[in-house]
Amino acid sequence: MAExxxxxxxxxGDTQPLAVTxxxxxxxxxxxxxxxxxxxxxxxxxxxxxxxxxxxxPAVHVVIIASSGNVFSAxxxxxxxxxxxxxxxxxxxxxxxxxxxxxxxxxKITHLPKPVIAEIDGLATAAGCQLVASCDLAICxxxxxxxxxxxxxxxxxxxxxxxxxxAAHRKQAMEMLLTGETIDASTAKDFGLVNRIVxxxxxxxxxxxxxxxxxxxxxLTQRIGKEAFYAQIDMSVADxxxxxxxxxxxxxxxxxxxxxxxxxxxxxxxxxxGE
Numbered sequence: 001m002a003e004x005x006x007x008x009x010x011x012x013g014d015t016q017p018l019a020v021t022x023x024x025x026x027x028x029x030x031x032x033x034x035x036x037x038x039x040x041x042x043x044x045x046x047x048x049x050x051x052x053x054x055x056x057x058p059a060v061h062v063v064i065i066a067s068s069g070n071v072f073s074a075x076x077x078x079x080x081x082x083x084x085x086x087x088x089x090x091x092x093x094x095x096x097x098x099x100x101x102x103x104x105x106x107x108k109i110t111h112l113p114k115p116v117i118a119e120i121d122g123l124a125t126a127a128g129c130q131l132v133a134s135c136d137l138a139i140c141x142x143x144x145x146x147x148x149x150x151x152x153x154x155x156x157x158x159x160x161x162x163x164x165x166x167a168a169h170r171k172q173a174m175e176m177l178l179t180g181e182t183i184d185a186s187t188a189k190d191f192g193l194v195n196r197i198v199x200x201x202x203x204x205x206x207x208x209x210x211x212x213x214x215x216x217x218x219x220l221t222q223r224i225g226k227e228a229f230y231a232q233i234d235m236s237v238a239d240x241x242x243x244x245x246x247x248x249x250x251x252x253x254x255x256x257x258x259x260x261x262x263x264x265x266x267x268x269x270x271x272x273x274g275e
Contacts, residue, residue, distance in 0.1 A: 018046040019068075025061035025215040026208070027054050034069030039127050040077040044101050048108060055112050058274070061215035061222070063112065064207055065135060066119035072144070073128030075160075076102070099159050102127055106134040106163055110230055113223035115214050119207045120144045121200060123182075129193075130160035133167040136226065137210065138194040141203050146188045149180040166233075168192045218256040218272040 019030040029050050031037040047065075054060045067073060076098060084091035109116050118132045120140035125147045132138050132146065148164060150157035157164075157177055165173040172191040176183065185197045198206045214222065228247040232240040251257055255275040263270035 018043065018050060020050055022060065024212075025059060025219075026064065026211040027057075027060045027062070028064045028066060031065075031067040031073055034067075034071065036071050036074035037067045037069065037128070038077040038080075039073055039075055039102065039131070040080050041098050041101060044098075044105055048101075048105050051105075051108050051112055054114065058219070061114060061219045062211040063114055063116045064119055064211055065116060065131065066204075066207075067121070069122065071122045071128075072120045072124040073131060074123065075126030075128045075130075102130070103159060103162075106130065109134045109136075111227075113226065114219070115222060115226060117207060117211055117214075119203060120194070121203055123147075125149060125182075126157055126160055130157075130163045133160070133163035133193060139196045139198065139203065139207050139210065140185050140188070140194045141200040142185050142197050143200060144185045144188070144194075144197075145182045146176075146185075146193060147180060147182040148176045149182075151178065151180040164193070218260065218270075218274065220254060220256050220272070220274045221251065221260075224251050224254075 017032045019032045021028045021030070027050075029047065031039075031043070033043065051063070054063050081091065081095060081098060084094040087094060115137065116135045118135035118138040118140075120132055120138060121144060122141075123145050124132045126149060129146050129148055148157035148160045150160075161173070161177055164176060167173075168176070168191040176191075183191065185194065188194050189197055196206065224247060228244060232243050235243060256270075256272050259272065260270045
């Protein structure tokens with residue numbers, strides 16, 4: 001049975017919900033504010049709260065970020081941001097708060113000691129595309145589309161650029177950022193933004209299968225591996241190997257590594273203790 005919890009935040013009369021469900025060791029966070037699933041400052045805070053709770057919960061091994069409706073996310077709430085142009089500073093403080101808070105959310109996904117999978121059905125644009133690029137894995141439907149369209153409205157997608165340029169190949173990332181054009185799922189896979197493309201009717205089934213496979217592994221080993229991956233990715237090759245040698249040696253000393261290797265040799269299922 002899945003445990004269901006709803007997080008809601010009221011802002012100017014609008015309810016912006018984030019639906020949270022957990023089945024076994026897999027937590028699903030669903031943006032549930034259609035039609036655009038806007039990443040308002042309220043929704044960003046709800047996601048951060050949910051990820052903090054997931055990080056602290058030993059029963060959660062994998063997190064899925066999904067959405068309802070036909071749009072994964074259209075990005076930041078431009079109406080909310082425009083309303084602050086009447087502030088004394090022209091909106092500068094609110095703009096910086098929004099971009100900084102969302103950058104902190106992206107870093108929280110990276111630093112979360114559990115794998116995060118993006119489940120995309122529909123359009124992921126601007127900060128929505130940034131969210132996809134920041135997740136550890138991304139699986140989308142064959143009708144999903146992606147773009148960083150800031151240049152079309154006079155606002156270069158500089159914060160989405162950070163995540164997109166690290167997920168996609170450099171020239172493909174620049175193509176998205178400079179043209180603002182929408183790419184289809186196949187192109188997104190070629191660019192490196194997504195791992196797999198599946199028919200719409202099988203999306204949740206495939207994502208759940210990936211999540212279940214990952215959740216069946218030692219959570220301690222997954223935490224060690226994810227942390228090491230992001231630590232070494234920007235190092236020189238020599239420094240990356242030095243770091244990986246230290247990490248793998250420490251990993252080898254854990255009870256889960258001893259158990260896993262023993263189970264492999266003895267041809268039996270491993271029993272993980274997280275130690």
